[in-house]
């Protein structure tokens with residue numbers, strides 16, 4: 001949950017579009033160019049950007065030093081308007097956006113601006129080595145892409161955990177993964193141990209984040225009552241399911257206030273915890289290759305295309321997980 | 336299997352995985368992974384043609400974290416501080432660093448005040464908020480609210496009843512107040 005979310009701010013941090021106007025210092029783009037815009041607002045020149053940490057830029061978010069700039073994602077992330085609109089302001093146009101290559105599908109380009117890049121990044125933070133067993137919590141867009149990417153890094157087994165059967169089905173078909181429905185197990189951690197020779201998985205990826213379900217107290221105190229920065233149910237399951245010396249990659253997002261994370265278990269097990277908002281553009285060249293080679297088909301997970309006028313319904317459908325929704329896309333001009 | 340030094344036996348060989356999964360192992364070598372190593376000094380690849388960005392004009396006093404030395408050169412302008420929520424938020428920014436719980440709790444309080452204030456303002460306009468269309472709840476009918484939940488063993492269904500209370504709470508409360516006001520006027 002992100003504090004300082006103001007009435008009147010436009011949401012949307014995953015978007016593509018056509019350049020309408022450029023500012024005086026822009027050199028590489030012109031009106032009419034079709035561009036894909038990473039969800040990070042970043043300057044390209046600060047200490048962090050110079051080192052590739054685009055999601056941690058120090059020059060774009062006056063409201064907080066603990067997070068970079070993100071389009072349409074509260075004032076805690078800089079107070080930028082987002083892309084769920086007909087027009088959006090894109091600072092540093094020579095740094096963030098790229099022209100969409102001719103061969104690329106618009107929907108694939110859109111998914112590259114956040115979900116795909118993030119899932120791929122999440123698998124990388126797992127430091128997967130050949131033959132590793134990787135468990136991914138969450139079968140939403142991020143989890144599905146992370147599971148699929150884990151194979152690219154050479155995983156030997158990929159197990160996806162969720163409670164929605166239609167999403168687990170997608171994890172089997174799209175991401176070639178084994179699946180576990182956590183509602184079918186009294187104690188998901190014990191089940192994970194049983195299925196991994198009682199050692200635990202080598203790598204666990206949290207692709208759930210702040211709204212995690214599966215523990216009523218944790219869910220209600222965080223997702224409903226906002227007493228925690230996020231419900232750490234999935235993160236705690238990850239910590240407990242992974243083997244000693246294993247690695248946790250946290251892609252799930254959490255707010256800046258405290259969450260009841262089982263830190264002692266992580267410490268005593270000698271785990272490596274890795275996490276960040278994804279530095280999107282850094283992932284692009286390699287992902288473009290994977291798409292061109294046919295290893296990845298991002299828009300296979302898109303379930304709904306919703307006109308901008310019906311966005312409120314789209315929000316409710318996605319958040320309540322209605323109509324077997326996995327990834328809805330908002331279309332600004334219904335064509 | 337007893338607890339020995341042995342690693343668990345692989346279920347599928349590399350060849351089997353390569354045959355089953357397009358692209359298996361394409362990024363096996365960490366050198367092919369774009370996020371490895373985490374930090375890679377390469378300012379020349381970002382496209383920035385400045386050492387420090389040109390400063391954006393500060394048209395209204397912009398709040399900032401006291402953990403920053405100065406107002407960052409670029410910032411969002413979507414919803415400048417205003418009214419009571421603005422005062423609470425400004426106080427949170429000026430008084431407390433990001434490490435302090437008070438900073439965030441005040442910002443959350445500011446959010447609630449902002450939301451209630453906007454609801455109230457909307458009630459006083461000719462085009463008040465429409466809780467039916469604007470919460471998207473009609474998708475319960477159009478997108479199979481019942482079919483999507485019943486008999487599917489979803490854990491979130493157990494606490495789904497809380498959402499309408501949290502969202503509709505304002506309207507119910509305003510309704511009760513409105514009825515009470517009308518009644519008391521009627522009694523006079």
Ligand SMILES: NC(=O)c1ccc[n+]([C@@H]2O[C@H](COP(=O)([O-])OP(=O)(O)OC[C@H]3O[C@@H](n4cnc5c(N)ncnc54)[C@H](O)[C@@H]3O)[C@@H](O)[C@H]2O)c1
Pocket residue numbers: 114115118137138139140141142143161162163164167182207208209210211212213214233234250251252253254276277278326
């Ligand atoms: N780090 C980043 O850069 C970045 C970028 C994009 C998204 N995110 C975050 O990634 C997370 C996932 O995003 P998404 O779009 O896939 O969301 P989503 O809501 O579609 O997916 C989350 C899934 O987790 C499942 N789930 C709930 N509780 C669970 C539990 N305890 N164990 C296992 N599964 C559980 C849900 O049923 C759902 O299918 C969010 O927190 C999002 O904010 C982070």
Ligand SMILES: [Zn+2]
Pocket residue numbers: 042043044045046047048049050056057058059
């Ligand atoms: Zn920067």
